[in-house]
Amino acid sequence: MTAPPYDLLAVPHVGITFAVSGEADAVARLRQVTAPFYQPVAEPEGQVWRLTLVLAGDHAGREPADDSEPDHRVEFDAAARTLTVTCPAPRWLPVFGLRYTRTIVRTLAIAAGAVPLHGAGVDVRGVGVMLVGDKWAGKTTAAMSLVRSGSAALVSNDDVLLQETGVDWQMVGGPRSMGVRTSSLGEHRPLLRPAELLAAAQPHPAKRPSKAFLFPGGLTALGGAVRATAPAHAVVELVCRPDEPIRHEELSGRQAADVLRRYLETTADRRRLGLVEALGAPTPALTDRVVSSLVGSLRFHRFSHPVSGWVDDFLTFVRERVGLAGTAI
Template structure:
């Protein structure tokens, strides 16, 4: 008696020239498709570089999840030469989330090796106007990005990391299926106001549970009135700076200041957590050549928006509407 082959999906990442042949339990495959859209596309035939991704539930403690909502133990085995990756864990809900983290590492590493520039920031596209928000931790990048997406016609391209690809004489933002962590303490700053019940409902698909933060998978933004886009043009960079007790202020940056911003927020690795996989892929660390730096500074506009801890979002939306050109974002 013969048995059929295990179910599999072909998920293509067009901008990276990679297709993942994903094998595993049908429910895990369905969730992975849902979690990675629109960044990965279901296809009938592979194109470009083919990777095999296996999502496997462990026999021991299968179905077990930590009671506190924390991430379960998992194992990842990979062979960069054979282009195979196997991710194993006991939780059906966590398995596709863990799997997509490793696929993102592969995609980002190879894209950076091909010349893409990784910035620690959020990318937003509003009707063809592309904005990148950069800043240190607690600067308000996620709050600002969500407010832009929910306040007007903008779509989120990427949260917390964005790849810049050179296209002709300009640059393009490329995103990926990374979850967005929203601090519950920030909800009063969001525009429109984001209520805890709304956030909890939208975050229901993500298995992580923390009292101080909710995690949104990219597609969950539609439940909050937002949209997600895989790519978008890049036109402007805004550095967010939080200065407690100081008033709202915005400045247009000079060429040397813009170059400093790019150097400051350039990611130092394709993935700071999965370093063994990055090393196995053999790609060089991200770098800004003089030519790339000159192209970015010459192609994009650079601003700095300084704000206090509270009560700054209306001023930020008005600033973006006037100085960046995002229609319909003024509060």
């Protein structure tokens, strides 16, 4: 089973290995777009999931003419730990494989006690910062600006797993694509030009007039870095208040607990519920013990900002205020 044509990709924090076979180009591409979160190994580590990527269907070998997402089919057997993804479009096939493997990884991690938060995770010179907030709060803009400014590495965008490690917590990321709104480019620091974004996003098949999509590794083309895990130290809630000036505050224990409950993801994956159900994972929940541990272990802040002209102040705020024991980072 370990010999070719399988590619073995280990996911250490959940103790599984994906044995990937099928369409050779799709297998190679999946290996590229899941790095550094899935690690190539010579021998399986932990439980083995067999993933097969099949290029088949009407117009197999052709991409959609209008850049739309093509139909695909998935078959899985959770008990046998097998997953087959079939799609006619070569560039989309590894993307669907990525999505379903992420669902498996997140579901197993949550079943083992990980806490899923809706937000971005960034390692800022050894200080793990989670950026949470509602839609349009600026999470992606803030995370990418921290990373591209040269002082941080992205752990995850739009979702973060918090795992307890003895007395501490760590952030765990995954190979989720990033959607970057073109209307926000003027706010990015350093300034992000449309041509730069489009060049970095070109390997991803998804396109919209208002948004470009990046694989995590696309950040390296923009001068950033990516890490699979990082220690967790702080949570910053971003709040967009259009008619108010920039404000920031450190939150009380009660406010921190409210933030955790507000941004807790309610499922391992909102789109692949059938696979989540087959894996038998419980609904994510925050017990009193977990809330107490997180509130006691992490620092919680709120950064309120207008629609534009706030990112420079945010970067200064993170570097000077969101450090270990109040030290600058």
